[in-house]
Amino acid sequence: MRAGGRQEKVEVGTIVTLDRIKADENGNVSLAPVLLVDGDTITHDASALAxxxxxAEVLGDLRxxxxxxxxFKNKTGYKKRQGHRQELTRVKITGIK
Structure with missing residues (x-):
């Protein structure tokens, strides 16, 4: 499945940490598949994957x-320091249909 510019390999029951996504009022989200493997059958055609x-069920937001x-630039007195914490969402895959 694809989310946040990255791809993850998932099964039903897998817990994945993604970039922050909004859930609906029930706490569920829909994600786009990239490849579907069902036993010996592999589906990668865009029309079939549509x-x-x-x-997935949202378990919680975190950082x-x-x-x-x-x-830093040498000999000019220029120094700059900045921090960053990425906004993340933890989800549990509930179904692939």
């Missing part, structure tokens, strides 16, 4: 590990 929906961005 009929497939990956549903990632803090990273520090430092910029």
């Amino acid at each position: 009929k497939v929906v990956v549903t 990632g590990k803090k990273i520090v961005i430092q910029k």
Whole structure:
């Protein structure tokens, strides 16, 4: 499935951490599949994948590990320090139909 510019390999019951996504009022989200493997059958055709929906239940929102961005230019006195924490969502895959 694809979410947030990345692809994840999932099955029903898998817990995945994604970039922050909004859920509906029931706490569910729909995700786009990239490839479907069902036993010996592999589906990668876009028209066939348009009929497939990956549903997930949102377990909670969280924030990632803090990273520090430092910029420095030699002999000019320029220093800059900045921090960032990515907004994330943890979801549990509930169905692939």
